[in-house]
Amino acid sequence: MARPQLDKKERIKIPRQPMPAQDPKERIKNFDEVALGFTPELAVAEADRCLECKQPKCIDGCPVSIDIPAFVAAIQQEDFERALAIIKKDNTLPAICGRVCPQEDQCEKVCVTGKKGTPVAVGRLERFVADWELERGEVRMPERAPSTGFRVAIIGSGPAGLACAADLAIRGHAVTIFEALHKPGGVLVYGIPEFRLPKRIVQTEIGNLERLGVEVRCNFVAGKTASLAELLEEHGYDAAFIGTGAGLPYFMGIPGENYIGVYSANEFLTRVNLMKAFAFPDFDTPINPGERVAVVGSGNVAMDCLRTALRLGAKQVICLYRRTRAESPARLEELEHAEEEGIDFRWLNSPVEIYGDDKGYVTGVRVIKMELGEPDDSGRRRPVPIKGSEYDIELDTVVMGIGQGPNPLLTHSTEGLKLNKWGNIVVDEATMRTSIPGVFAGGDIVTGAATVILAMGAGKKASAGIDQYLREEAKVPRSARP
Amino acid sequence: MAELLKVEEIAPQFKRYLVHAPLVARKHRAGQFVIVLLHEHGERIPLTIADADPTAGTITLVVQEVGKTTMEMGTMKEGDSIEVVGPLGKPTHIETWGTCVCIGGGAGIAPMLPIARALKVADNHVVSILGGRTKDLIIMRPEMEGASHEVIYTTDDGSFGAKGLVTHALQDLMASRGKPDIVFAIGPAIMMKAVADMTRPLEIPTIVSLNTIMIDGTGMCGGCRVAVGDESKFVCVDGPEFDAHQVDFDLMMKRQRTYLNQEAVARERFLQELHECRAVPAPGEVE
């Protein structure tokens, strides 16, 4: 039964619905999800706020151009199944993107209701319908085209690889994902913590892929276990997609970075998320951040480290960032959650040296204060150190969350693969082709560290490029050639 | 998953595993290692590939039981499966140098085997110096004798070969025969440091294989980093072999001790569970 339609004035009056969340005092003691998700009532009330614009700006704000007004209208009508079908046309991983997209910079940034008030909570609505399906336990599987006989190797099981694999399988190709770690999911599994993205959601998505016939091979390092050329020529793949991400951790190059207790964000998060060090000794991998932890940086990665340190029992957790809150690249929701949880944010502060004792353990850090000067290449005002403003902080652990570069393991062992000066793979933007025929790439390995939705979108785009390559250029599967 | 085809005890607290890992066996070169994970709750640990048979699709791992994971691996049986990824790390750079001295201490003898073999195949004269606390702990003697032209043994207690350390044997060797063209040393960090300190003033090129704490083994976490010269290097991808004269061994030894307390907790807990589940009194326990 259709619900009564509200008029524009009534819609504008509805306030943005609050997201139910765990109490900050409780949640810092557990790793359970912080944002609990909309109830159906909250979702419908939020959906009612959408004006169903004739020229919906929100669609332009979404990197994969989801038909937002259409899926929100379906929620208004309480037809969650249809809402999900609309989203899934463009987004393979809605339960994940609804949780981790930087919506305030994308779809919600340009939503017209945001001009005067607050935008429609598009991300939360997207999450709601995806969760609704997961809870119901019946996932509607897409139809698979008849088998084409072509085989495609996907290297890396992050969002780029997963999205590419799904679309290729639907197009009837035989797909194998090769993953270096022992669990698939990429950053979704080893990086983003459970309290932001429960791992069962990622596992469900991978289970669905397997139901589509995709083979997932873990413990396979392309470039080591087999080279790309061997995968194609000896293992008989007709095409390959490289989605190996931006996994190389950066350090600052300041003195003292090799003391015990200095971690890259990747190591800190991998120990906790992938290896479950928070449950040591029930799990064998240890971690011991101590009572006082500083994290350098203020992106999503740094937020995850700060909030993880708190949950591991640290008493004082400090964020050192050389710019101000306004320049912080983290999702707004994570920043707010971190503030609620009691993180000590020190804006305009940057470490210059790490101190340790004679056993090699970190004892503290020397920090210099900064001020903002002229804008730099990125358009942001450049932080300039204030002479003589140095001070020391006593610490047990320092985590470097200042960024990651492309891991050279595969790219440098692959002859003929064109890279840019930062080591990212160069592709043709329309098809995601690399300089090697039959080899495509997408996600962070192409763009540098970016977002889940961009990686997913790149994987989808590449799947179309690969499909076209197979049909128009390869024409006959290797296995069927004489 | 990789099946354990054979598990043998080759010395007290030393086991040799024949593992079905065809892709690793096919690509393996001397100096490379795998990362092993025993089960869902396990820790990822690096182990050198001591031998590989590409035709049979097998690799050999030789493991010293020093803590929870290596001891638990020691309780596994033929037919059990583990997760294995590799081959990781850069292969040993092999050339025809002339006379090569291969120094192996303790568990470091196992990773030395493929290197000594490759050096011999490349027409070098290979002199191996193998050391251990006592006779039983000098593992893989027949294999190392096959891979070397000469083998010199040392034990701390004098129960086999010369009494003393591998560095003493190296010194004696150089006193009687002059400087070798290159030295390879694999063993406890303190041993590798002592060798480096001896060969540095003599300017004898010396290669060591470092055993830092690792997780992924693919250059993703940086946990395995060491200072080599003025640079920070990731042992899993830039190594594991480095110019011994450039390595900051003191820092490396400190970093190896990062989790000493947690490792002791895990080991005690494991041993207790092992005794409970066997339901027999541990040696020395009174019923």
Ligand SMILES: Cc1cc2nc3c(=O)[nH]c(=O)nc-3n(C[C@H](O)[C@H](O)[C@H](O)COP(=O)(O)OP(=O)(O)OC[C@H]3O[C@@H](n4cnc5c(N)ncnc54)[C@H](O)[C@@H]3O)c2cc1C
């Ligand atoms: C801690 C953290 C928090 C983040 N938070 C957010 C967020 O809130 N919102 C957001 O939009 N984005 C976030 N990001 C960024 C986002 O996760 C990435 O942009 C995205 O995951 C990139 O996807 P990808 O598929 O390109 O690569 P990845 O997710 O990095 O996956 C690459 C995979 O390839 C594997 N691999 C690498 N080399 C090889 C090889 N040689 N052989 C086989 N496998 C290989 C890796 O092990 C990995 O599993 C975050 C990133 C991190 C690290």
Ligand SMILES: Cc1cc2nc3c(=O)[nH]c(=O)nc-3n(C[C@H](O)[C@H](O)[C@H](O)COP(=O)(O)OP(=O)(O)OC[C@H]3O[C@@H](n4cnc5c(N)ncnc54)[C@H](O)[C@@H]3O)c2cc1C
């Ligand atoms: C490249 C490389 C090759 C190796 N090859 C061999 C081999 O062929 N045979 C062999 O017996 N041993 C080898 N080792 C050492 C082996 O990895 C450690 O003995 C093992 O990890 C100890 O785990 P544990 O839980 O049994 O002991 P623990 O009690 O956890 O640790 C004992 C000591 O081992 C080291 N260690 C602990 N965890 C790790 C880890 N995740 N990674 C690396 N070192 C760790 C620490 O220095 C620690 O103090 C190698 C190490 C490296 C880095």
Ligand code: SF4
């Ligand atoms: S811009 Fe905002 S109000 Fe307009 S259709 Fe999109 S979500 Fe609805």
Ligand code: SF4
């Ligand atoms: S995928 Fe991200 S940007 Fe697109 S609609 Fe969903 S939350 Fe917004």
Ligand code: FES
């Ligand atoms: S083990 Fe993680 S980078 Fe070497």
